[in-house]
Amino acid sequence: MSDLPILIAGGGIGGLAAACGLARKGRRSIVVEQAAKLGEIGAGIQIGPNAFHCFDYLGVGDEAREKAVYIDALRLMDAQTAEDITSIPLDQPFRDVFGNPYAVVHRADLHGVLLKYCEDSPLVDIRTSHVVEGYEQDGSSVTLKVKDRDPIRGALLIGAEGLRSPIRQQMVGDGEPRISGHTTYRSVIPTEQMPEDLRWNAATLWAGPKCHIVHYPLKGWKVFNLVVTYHRDVQEAISGRPVSKEEVAQGFEHIHPKARQIIEHGSDWKLWVLCDREPISNWVDGRVALLGDAAHPMLQYFAQGACMAMEDAVALSHCLEHHGEDIANALQIYQEMRKVRTARVQMNSRLIGEYIYHPDDAKAAVRNHVMRGMSPQDWYRQLSWIYGSTGLDDSGVRAAAE
Numbered sequence: 001m002s003d004l005p006i007l008i009a010g011g012g013i014g015g016l017a018a019a020c021g022l023a024r025k026g027r028r029s030i031v032v033e034q035a036a037k038l039g040e041i042g043a044g045i046q047i048g049p050n051a052f053h054c055f056d057y058l059g060v061g062d063e064a065r066e067k068a069v070y071i072d073a074l075r076l077m078d079a080q081t082a083e084d085i086t087s088i089p090l091d092q093p094f095r096d097v098f099g100n101p102y103a104v105v106h107r108a109d110l111h112g113v114l115l116k117y118c119e120d121s122p123l124v125d126i127r128t129s130h131v132v133e134g135y136e137q138d139g140s141s142v143t144l145k146v147k148d149r150d151p152i153r154g155a156l157l158i159g160a161e162g163l164r165s166p167i168r169q170q171m172v173g174d175g176e177p178r179i180s181g182h183t184t185y186r187s188v189i190p191t192e193q194m195p196e197d198l199r200w201n202a203a204t205l206w207a208g209p210k211c212h213i214v215h216y217p218l219k220g221w222k223v224f225n226l227v228v229t230y231h232r233d234v235q236e237a238i239s240g241r242p243v244s245k246e247e248v249a250q251g252f253e254h255i256h257p258k259a260r261q262i263i264e265h266g267s268d269w270k271l272w273v274l275c276d277r278e279p280i281s282n283w284v285d286g287r288v289a290l291l292g293d294a295a296h297p298m299l300q301y302f303a304q305g306a307c308m309a310m311e312d313a314v315a316l317s318h319c320l321e322h323h324g325e326d327i328a329n330a331l332q333i334y335q336e337m338r339k340v341r342t343a344r345v346q347m348n349s350r351l352i353g354e355y356i357y358h359p360d361d362a363k364a365a366v367r368n369h370v371m372r373g374m375s376p377q378d379w380y381r382q383l384s385w386i387y388g389s390t391g392l393d394d395s396g397v398r399a400a401a402e
């Protein structure tokens with residue numbers, strides 16, 4: 001491969017994970033980020049065993065493990081009756097099956113672990129306040145166009161600038177993302193503020209008609225992450241707008257008081273309108289490839305967007321290590337490794353939203369009936385393609401990590 005650096009547009013979880021993976025393989029990269037300071041908003045994310053396989057490959061396993069809270073279960077409650085529907089135990093048998101735990105972590109902590117690795121590495125050059133606009137390429141290099149700055153030349157370019165990636169727009173040209181109409185409100189509160197009878201060591205989902213509530217502990221149990229979602233058919237994409245408690249509570253009158261009280265206890269609520277895109281089968285153009293949300297943005301319902309971005313980073317590093325003498329070919333192999341798995345997660349995220357998170361009436365009764373009958377072993381089988389060795393073998397990630 002040429003001596004030119006690898007260019008990475010976007011310094012989110014995906015872009016930084018790619019820089020870590022490439023540095024581990026001895027590759028130099030420049031991360032180009034529009035923000036003046038790198039960081040993530042103050043909220044939590046769930047990370048499946050597949051993300052832990054990636055942490056180890058990316059060289060941040062111990063640091064990431066240290067920041068995580070190891071919850072006991074994924075608990076699904078009926079938000080109308082406050083009855084348990086099902087619970088997936090995340091105990092030792094789960095870890096034995098999937099080779100790693102399931103956990104929750106503060107976004108800023110996870111991003112911080114990746115950032116520290118990059119900052120400590122002489123192979124990663126991070127340039128903030130750089131707004132990416134597009135690219136040009138010839139047979140031997142690619143040039144990144146940056147607003148009001150000199151262009152940057154590299155051996156290849158990774159577009160990791162998220163849902164509204166300019167690199168994707170130039171390559172794929174599929175316009176604005178699809179607005180789901182689902183509004184999500186997020187709040188992080190001190191644990192003392194969380195109702196005592198709900199301080200469960202679980203990622204808990206209260207599922208109700210057209211709405212749901214999620215909560216779990218973070219930061220060594222110092223805070224609780226609250227997420228409240230309502231399908232309000234909003235047609236405007238909104239990101240991080242502060243909203244009042246009263247606005248969050250609208251439409252939750254039919255929800256059991258035990259679940260509804262969570263809205264009362266939240267503070268500093270912020271609103272997002274969720275967006276995704278249709279899966280596509282080509283996100284590579286010569287020496288340019290997409291990664292993370294730029295390639296396959298999804299609704300949050302499978303809790304896998306960041307996990308998929310990290311898997312992409314592993315697969316990309318693996319392909320460049322083994323096929324880097326022909327970059328265009330290496331990127332095609334990367335895409336082949338990733339496209340079915342990531343499209344499957346995109347599609348499943350929508351289905352889960354419709355049939356598990358938000359169904360009403362007879363559909364909710366079917367959900368409760370089917371899920372109440374499931375044993376831990378049934379769950380392991382259902383989830384093995386995403387969390388387990390067989391699922392990861394499909395993408396080559398587990399194989400690459402070993």
Ligand SMILES: Cc1cc2nc3c(=O)[nH]c(=O)nc-3n(C[C@H](O)[C@H](O)[C@H](O)COP(=O)(O)OP(=O)(O)OC[C@H]3O[C@@H](n4cnc5c(N)ncnc54)[C@H](O)[C@@H]3O)c2cc1C
Nearest residue numbers: 010012013014034046132161162292293303304305306307
């Ligand atoms: C409510 C919610 C809950 C979620 N929960 C989970 C979960 O539990 N588990 C999970 O795995 N995932 C979850 N996700 C998904 C996850 O947050 C995303 O999939 C993940 O952050 C994508 O990372 P990324 O690096 O690809 O993109 P982003 O995080 O969007 O990062 C893109 C970066 O590029 C920068 N950028 C953008 N445009 C430009 C430009 N023109 N020039 C330069 N830089 C630019 C941005 O500033 C940003 O730093 C959730 C998402 C939401 C909305």
